[in-house]
Amino acid sequence: MRGRLVIAVVGLGLIGGSLALALKKYTEHTVWGCDISPDTLKQALEAGAVDRAGTQIHEVVNGADVVIFCLPVSRISAAVAEAAPYFKPGTVITDVASAKGCLLATVPGLVPREVTYIGGHPMAGSEQSGFTAAHAELFAGRPYILTQPERVNDEAMARLRQIITAIGAIPVVMDGEIHDMVVAQISHLPHIMAAALVNLAGSGKHSQLSLSLAAGGFRDMTRIAASNPSLWVDICLANRTQIISSLKQLQEVLQQVARNLEENDAAGLAAFLTQARKMREAFVYRQFQAVKDSGRVISQASIGRRNDEKE
Ligand SMILES: NC(=O)c1ccc[n+]([C@@H]2O[C@H](COP(=O)([O-])OP(=O)(O)OC[C@H]3O[C@@H](n4cnc5c(N)ncnc54)[C@H](O)[C@@H]3O)[C@@H](O)[C@H]2O)c1
Ligand SMILES: O=C(O)C(=O)C[C@]1(C(=O)O)C=C[C@H](O)C=C1
Numbered sequence: 449m450r451g452r453l454v455i456a457v458v459g460l461g462l463i464g465g466s467l468a469l470a471l472k473k474y475t476e477h478t479v480w481g482c483d484i485s486p487d488t489l490k491q492a493l494e495a496g497a498v499d500r501a502g503t504q505i506h507e508v509v510n511g512a513d514v515v516i517f518c519l520p521v522s523r524i525s526a527a528v529a530e531a532a533p534y535f536k537p538g539t540v541i542t543d544v545a546s547a548k549g550c551l552l553a554t555v556p557g558l559v560p561r562e563v564t565y566i567g568g569h570p571m572a573g574s575e576q577s578g579f580t581a582a583h584a585e586l587f588a589g590r591p592y593i594l595t596q597p598e599r600v601n602d603e604a605m606a607r608l609r610q611i612i613t614a615i616g617a618i619p620v621v622m623d624g625e626i627h628d629m630v631v632a633q634i635s636h637l638p639h640i641m642a643a644a645l646v647n648l649a650g651s652g653k654h655s656q657l658s659l660s661l662a663a664g665g666f667r668d669m670t671r672i673a674a675s676n677p678s679l680w681v682d683i684c685l686a687n688r689t690q691i692i693s694s695l696k697q698l699q700e701v702l703q704q705v706a707r708n709l710e711e712n713d714a715a716g717l718a719a720f721l722t723q724a725r726k727m728r729e730a731f732v733y734r735q736f737q738a739v740k741d742s743g744r745v746i747s748q749a750s751i752g753r754r755n756d757e758k759e
Contacts (some may be wrong), residue, residue, distance in 0.1 A: 455611070456480045456512035458505060458527055460492045462573060463544045464518025465582030468497035470615035473584040477611070480508040483579075491579045510534040514607065516568070517543040520679055521686040525554045528565075537562035540604040544568055546631060547686035548595055548624040556598050564604040567595035567624060569631070570617060575674040588616035595624045632690035637698060639680055640691070642673040 455471055457464045460483040471479050481498035482505055483489050489501040502508055509515050509531040517524050524543050535541065541563060545551055548567045555565045572590040574581060592612045597604065605621070612619045649658045649666070684691055708716040 451476070453477045453513040453607070453611075454480060454511060456482065456508040456515045457498070457518055458482045458508065458515065458531070459518035459523075460488050460497065460501075460582075461518065461578050462576060462581045463570065463586075464516070465492060465497060465579035466572075466584065466586035467516060467518060467544070467570075467615070468492060469495065469582055469584040470587060471611070472497055474616065475611070475614045480512060482508040488579045495579075497579075497582070505531045506534045509539075511536065513539060514611065515539060515541045517541070517545075519543075519545075521545045521547055521550065521682045524551055525558065528555050529558045532559050532563075535560060535563045539563045540566065540601075540607050542566050542568040542594075542608060544570055545686070546635065546683045548593075548627045550686045552595060552624040564597050564599070564601045566597050566604060566608055567593075567627075568608070569593040569627065571635075572617070575672050577676045577679065585616070587612075590617050591620045592617035593627055594619055594621050595627065596621060628687050628690045629693075632687055632694045636684060636687055636691050637694045639672050639675060640684070640695070641698075642670045646670050646673040 455477050457468045460481045468479050468481050471477055479498050480500040481492050482502055492498045493501050517527055519527055524545055552567055559565055570587050570592045572586050609619045
């Protein structure tokens with residue numbers, strides 16, 4: 449594999465902007481960036497996130513070794529189709545979308561045979577959007593999911609793994625179907641629940657009073673309710689089968705809790721809460737271990753996290 453690559457990032461918002469910043473900070477690769485927003489391009493150029501910028505896809509994919517599509521899920525297939533005539537043989541294309549099944553079903557059919565598509569999904573982000581929220585440390589110590597391409601291509605996989613590792617993330621190769629099932633539970637359902645909690649508390653008879661009194665519990669549970677609605681409509685629709693299934697499971701869990709309360713069943717309630725507490729403690733430990741193993745020192749200052757995000 450050649451040492452220095454040209455990497456094109458299509459979409460320079462929170463995720464694309466953070467990737468571009470991280471690639472410039474931690475690798476020697478050349479980074480070209482595209483966004484429909486001229487303001488975003490200006491910000492990215494000023495921040496040194498890209499070496500070249502354009503509003504047209506062909507301006508940045510023509511000659512690139514790797515192209516990373518960082519667009520809302522529903523825009524990715526059209527962007528790949530627009531870019532396809534400009535890919536050179538051997539180009540590796542990937543994306544960062546939060547749902548994989550819909551793209552794995554369409555994207556491979558849109559690209560020439562000599563181009564390899566590997567689905568991607570960094571398990572990092574925030575409730576904020578746009579380049580102004582982007583930062584180079586977003587992926588440090590975080591899992592970065594890759595899907596196996598239809599035609600196995602070890603060189604393409606190695607190229608992406610190397611890029612992901614260089615920006616401090618941990619590559620995890622996974623089947624697209626399993627990905628969608630898992631993220632429905634750990635990402636998509638929590639976003640829907642956060643919105644439901646805020647809407648419930650914010651629209652009742654005493655909503656003004658409730659929201660003014662809300663403390664850490666409500667704040668921790670609902671940070672992600674501030675996410676961009678249009679981005680999340682896209683994600684939810686793209687993974688709707690798995691989300692519907694997770695919502696049904698959640699309904700059963702909540703009904704069981706309601707039964708425990710109706711029956712004054714302290715033991716049932718305690719078993720439910722104890723199981724959750726144990727799993728949550730183990731989860732925090734595993735996340736800490738993954739960060740430690742990734743070898744990058746992540747300090748409060750380096751990633752600029754707010755206090756309410758700390759464990
Ligand atoms: N937000 C998160 O926490 C998060 C985490 C992991 C993955 N993702 C995935 O990353 C992708 C991008 O999300 P984001 O949070 O960075 O969104 P964002 O809104 O911050 O950025 C999207 C960018 O794409 C640009 N854009 C839109 N259409 C375009 C087009 N046709 N051509 C060029 N640029 C275009 C927008 O101007 C914007 O700058 C989504 O697929 C999302 O599912 C998001
Ligand atoms: O940390 C956050 O605020 C996020 O929403 C990040 C988050 C998530 O955890 O759900 C959002 C979408 C993803 O595709 C991956 C990560």
